[in-house]
Amino acid sequence: xxxxxxxxxxxxVLLGSLSWVIAALIFFPIFWMVxxxxxxxxxxxxxxxxxxxxxxxxxxxxxxxxxxxxHFAWNSILISFSATILCLLxxxxxxxxxxxxxxxxxxxxxxxxxxxxxxxxxxxxMPIYLLAKTFGLLDSRIALxxxxxxxxxxxxxxxxxxxxxxxxxxILEASxxxxxxxxxxxxxxxxxxxxxxxxxxxxxxxxxxxxxxFWSLNLTSSNAAxxxxxxxxxSSPEGLFWAKLSAVSTLACAPILxxxxxxxxxxxxxxxxGAVK
Amino acid sequence: xxxxxxxNLQKGFDGHQIIKxxxxxxxxxxxxxxxxxxxxxxxxxxxxxAGLEDVTSGSIELDGREITQxxxxxxxxxxxxQTYALYPHMTVGKNLSxxxxxxxxxxxxxxxxxxxxxxxxxxxPLLERKPKQLSGGQRQRVAIGRAIVRNPKIFLFDEPLSxxxxxxxxxxxxxxxxxxxxxxxTMIYVTHDQVEAMTLADKVVVLNGGRVEQxxxxxxxxxxxxxxxxxxxxxxPKMGFLKGKVSRVDAAGCEVTLDAxxxxxxxxxxAQQSVGDAVTLGIRPEHLELAKDGDCQLQVVADVSxxxxxxxxxxxxxxxxxxxxxxxxxxxxxxxxxxxxxYLDSAHCHLFDAQGQVIRKALQAAA
Numbered sequence: 001x002x003x004x005x006x007x008x009x010x011x012x013v014l015l016g017s018l019s020w021v022i023a024a025l026i027f028f029p030i031f032w033m034v035x036x037x038x039x040x041x042x043x044x045x046x047x048x049x050x051x052x053x054x055x056x057x058x059x060x061x062x063x064x065x066x067x068x069x070x071h072f073a074w075n076s077i078l079i080s081f082s083a084t085i086l087c088l089l090x091x092x093x094x095x096x097x098x099x100x101x102x103x104x105x106x107x108x109x110x111x112x113x114x115x116x117x118x119x120x121x122x123x124x125x126m127p128i129y130l131l132a133k134t135f136g137l138l139d140s141r142i143a144l145x146x147x148x149x150x151x152x153x154x155x156x157x158x159x160x161x162x163x164x165x166x167x168x169x170x171i172l173e174a175s176x177x178x179x180x181x182x183x184x185x186x187x188x189x190x191x192x193x194x195x196x197x198x199x200x201x202x203x204x205x206x207x208x209x210x211x212x213x214f215w216s217l218n219l220t221s222s223n224a225a226x227x228x229x230x231x232x233x234x235s236s237p238e239g240l241f242w243a244k245l246s247a248v249s250t251l252a253c254a255p256i257l258x259x260x261x262x263x264x265x266x267x268x269x270x271x272x273x274g275a276v277k
Numbered sequence: 278x279x280x281x282x283x284x285n286l287q288k289g290f291d292g293h294q295i296i297k298x299x300x301x302x303x304x305x306x307x308x309x310x311x312x313x314x315x316x317x318x319x320x321x322x323x324x325x326x327a328g329l330e331d332v333t334s335g336s337i338e339l340d341g342r343e344i345t346q347x348x349x350x351x352x353x354x355x356x357x358x359q360t361y362a363l364y365p366h367m368t369v370g371k372n373l374s375x376x377x378x379x380x381x382x383x384x385x386x387x388x389x390x391x392x393x394x395x396x397x398x399x400x401x402p403l404l405e406r407k408p409k410q411l412s413g414g415q416r417q418r419v420a421i422g423r424a425i426v427r428n429p430k431i432f433l434f435d436e437p438l439s440x441x442x443x444x445x446x447x448x449x450x451x452x453x454x455x456x457x458x459x460x461x462x463t464m465i466y467v468t469h470d471q472v473e474a475m476t477l478a479d480k481v482v483v484l485n486g487g488r489v490e491q492x493x494x495x496x497x498x499x500x501x502x503x504x505x506x507x508x509x510x511x512x513x514p515k516m517g518f519l520k521g522k523v524s525r526v527d528a529a530g531c532e533v534t535l536d537a538x539x540x541x542x543x544x545x546x547x548a549q550q551s552v553g554d555a556v557t558l559g560i561r562p563e564h565l566e567l568a569k570d571g572d573c574q575l576q577v578v579a580d581v582s583x584x585x586x587x588x589x590x591x592x593x594x595x596x597x598x599x600x601x602x603x604x605x606x607x608x609x610x611x612x613x614x615x616x617x618x619x620y621l622d623s624a625h626c627h628l629f630d631a632q633g634q635v636i637r638k639a640l641q642a643a644a
Contacts, residue, residue: 168360168362170358170359170360170362171362171363171364171365173329173349173356173358173362174356174358174362174363174364174423175364175375176329176348176349176350177327177328177329177349177350177354177355177356177376178350178375178376178379178423178427179350179376179379179380180350180379184379188375188379189364192366193364193365193366195366
């Protein structure tokens, strides 16, 4: 007969193993991508797939020779951060008014904003392409910054709205009685209280901008192209070169992965803010 | 100086009238308590005074200055909220100094005022802590401290004790009373707890359905309620009510025949009273007595008894089904189902007309 303690232990071991298996499954494609990036093209195509091989850096050297990685990376950084900052600048006041000065139309407006996320982007490709062309913004960072800001705005407003909703209105009323202006109320009370939530929202927006490919492929060619466009450029003209494609993908993912790794504590805390407050 | 004058104050939300025309005067250094059941508009009235809600019509004046449209910060009032509403990201010290920092007060003066508030409320050792590291009672003291440092003309309290446990509530109540005397401050306090109202107030304002039912000192309201609502609201256990009809009226008073069968002479009357009018007789639990031989006025059947040690509350029922509570000595108790003979002392009875308004004593009315 198993004692209660033993059965609890078994349960925790089983659950632990299951979590590891799921995590390994999710992580495997990334692991395989990184592994392939250190293979020669011949090793990369080998069947059955090879786990043991002589690693090489030739793919990375090839990429640096063929294209200026840092140019694309700089575009990615500039566009993602600018779009995120712009998005927060619009979303914080919007969420503030929706959370603390709710009207009959607030819920409807929020749902309408979210519904725009359901529109397939290709549906508005033509008008946006023509707009960008008319204003001379094709292959410009500004076009991508504006578009990324707009496509992320609904989700960012929603997230900040839910963080603000968690704050008792009385705290803001207290600050009003203490003499705070609306600006002081937002900057000295609201934002410091929600900084965890705001940081995780910003992080999410950054990741979404960094990974966006549809608009960057359609609206940029070289000047303003971010890393997603660089990856795509390795897929077509010369056929599929898996090892080089893996290397360029690894280079494109690495910065945001490392950034996410560093800030994961903040991210988790932000996402569970409501539960632990 | 802090004299608050409210005239014909009204407030509606989405077409519903919450405050229906209130006139009130709060004098300097007075402790005024707004009391009433949930939804009576007491918190809304306080928020209107604080400026946290817009007034629909009417006026609020502080020391002769019209403040009806003035922003909360410029009204010179401080409020203590039910949930304390401390800034969770600031230390206790920062919470206390926030208003002064916003006002651009010199640092030395801020430190002096914070130290003084911390001394009064014994918050000294807690100044570096964050609100989440404090107990409920400590948070409450910080919230009060935050009001003190601003040296406002009037302190507003919105049910500040309702989140504390029973023992702490009694202790904080005493501290508040002491603070009122020490600071010589004007305070307006909202509560639904009549014990808080009775113990703290210089002046109690009983509110019901957005109107003022009665204003007066706690004992004045207890002994001379103006209507059935106030009579039933103040006092624990509450006043017992017996329905009846006027059977005779003369200059000295009237005679009431109760539905329970008894006829009782009372020294009350007013000009409008006539035979056959429906009336309600009210009597407090401490004024119901067991009848001595021959003076029985009301026969009742005992329901359960609650023995508190110092007193016993006997719940009884008349033969017309009306429930009364009788307060007797703690060492006595009634038996369930027992028939008891009660004596109603007419000097302690209250009489209300069909509209629920009190019928004053004949002598009082004449005076």
